[in-house]
Amino acid sequence: MKRARLIYNPTSGREQIRKSLAYVLERLETAGYETSAHATTGEGCAKRAAEKAAKNGYDLVIAAGGDGTIFEVINGLAHLKERPMIGLIPAGTTNDFARALGIPKDIEKACDVLCGDHIEPIDIGKVNDKYFINIAAAGALTELTYEVPSKMKTMVGQLAYYIKGLEMLPQIKPTFVRIEYDGKLFEGDIMMFLVSNTNSVGGFEKLAPDASLQDGMFDFIIVKKTSFPEFLTLAGLALRGEHLNHSKVLYVQANRIKVFVEDEDMKLNLDGEHGGKLPAEFVNLYQHFQMLTPKERKNKH
Ligand SMILES: CCCCCCCC/C=C\CCCCCCCC(=O)OC[C@H](CO)OC(=O)CCCCCCC/C=C\CCCCCCCC
Numbered sequence: 008m009k010r011a012r013l014i015y016n017p018t019s020g021r022e023q024i025r026k027s028l029a030y031v032l033e034r035l036e037t038a039g040y041e042t043s044a045h046a047t048t049g050e051g052c053a054k055r056a057a058e059k060a061a062k063n064g065y066d067l068v069i070a071a072g073g074d075g076t077i078f079e080v081i082n083g084l085a086h087l088k089e090r091p092m093i094g095l096i097p098a099g100t101t102n103d104f105a106r107a108l109g110i111p112k113d114i115e116k117a118c119d120v121l122c123g124d125h126i127e128p129i130d131i132g133k134v135n136d137k138y139f140i141n142i143a144a145a146g147a148l149t150e151l152t153y154e155v156p157s158k159m160k161t162m163v164g165q166l167a168y169y170i171k172g173l174e175m176l177p178q179i180k181p182t183f184v185r186i187e188y189d190g191k192l193f194e195g196d197i198m199m200f201l202v203s204n205t206n207s208v209g210g211f212e213k214l215a216p217d218a219s220l221q222d223g224m225f226d227f228i229i230v231k232k233t234s235f236p237e238f239l240t241l242a243g244l245a246l247r248g249e250h251l252n253h254s255k256v257l258y259v260q261a262n263r264i265k266v267f268v269e270d271e272d273m274k275l276n277l278d279g280e281h282g283g284k285l286p287a288e289f290v291n292l293y294q295h296f297q298m299l300t301p302k303e304r305k306n307k308h
């Protein structure tokens with residue numbers, strides 16, 4: 008009998024996941040999994056619960072929450088030699104990774120994916136001693152996602168990020184960095200950089216359009232130093248996916264990226280969570296996990 012561990016974050020998104028728990032457990036039992044559930048109680052809880060589940064021999068670990076919850080689950084599993092299969096029930100505010108995989112928010116359809124037995128390998132990123140599954144970012148505005156209080160996300164959803172983003176906008180400033188990527192060197196003042204595993208970042212689906220989850224490569228975007236009006240224009244272009252050939256944007260693929268900074272308190276955002284400080288080395292771990300994904304997954308390349 009296959010065994011599944013459902014790790015759910017009751018505070019993710021609009022805090023709705025609790026209502027669907029009995030249904031999810033029934034679906035998994037019908038699909039042949041002996042299932043148990045664990046509610047997270049705070050920072051690091053999903054990470055510990057995932058590692059414990061792997062060591063107790065579970066075949067499948069399911070994250071039910073937002074990007075931060077599956078971020079913690081893979082941080083509990085990625086260092087292990089024997090890793091269980093992973094699944095995702097989107098219950099967060101942005102759900103970037105679920106969107107990249109085409110996992111629907113509708114609970115019945117999300118369970119169809121979990122019980123569909125369609126498995127695919129996925130790359131993840133390693134940075135210093137942490138892992139990330141969707142995006143690593145640093146620089147202007149990138150701290151906003153973990154500055155937003157959970158209650159605000161519960162009340163107004165994705166809008167909470169935009170309110171915080173506009174609040175932080177006036178303080179944006181360039182930082183001098185030296186970046187080595189796949190043997191090339193970039194040196195200069197930048198507003199921000201993004202190391203992305205998928206095309207879905209912050210709800211923007213066209214920020215890194217060529218990203219693939221199985222090619223062992225990151226999509227790497229540097230936004231060079233801009234004036235304030237230029238940054239706003241660029242943000243607007245980014246919304247429409249027309250930013251990539253802008254003179255201030257560098258967009259490449261790389262599987263190893265080293266970032267050095269002079270201003271040493273440049274913080275790292277990993278999947279929307281605080282991920283420590285730069286300097287940092289990003290390494291792509293090729294097809295590191297097996298994941299339950301929709302049969303008719305779009306943008307598969
Ligand atoms: C964007 C509106 C255009 C109007 C101009 C206003 C300027 C921007 C003002 C506010 C922007 C706030 C953007 C909020 C983005 C939502 C973030 C989100 O939902 O995070 C949850 C997710 C986990 O679920 O965490 C992550 O995604 C981690 C990385 C987040 C990085 C966010 C940095 C801001 C991104 C874009 C800002 C403008 C783009 C500048 C040019 C970019 C060219 C490549």
Ligand SMILES: Nc1ncnc2c1ncn2[C@@H]1O[C@H](COP(=O)(O)OP(=O)(O)OP(=O)(O)O)[C@@H](O)[C@H]1O
Nearest residue numbers: 019020048049050072073074075076099100101102
């Ligand atoms: N019981 C809890 N009470 C408070 N915070 C919690 C609890 N369980 C987990 N957390 C915190 O919730 C955060 C993860 O939230 P998650 O990213 O899943 O939801 P979200 O931010 O609404 O969704 P998204 O990232 O997709 O926008 C982590 O910072 C984690 O420490």
Ligand SMILES: [Mg+2]
Nearest residue numbers: 073074075279
């Ligand atoms: Mg989050």
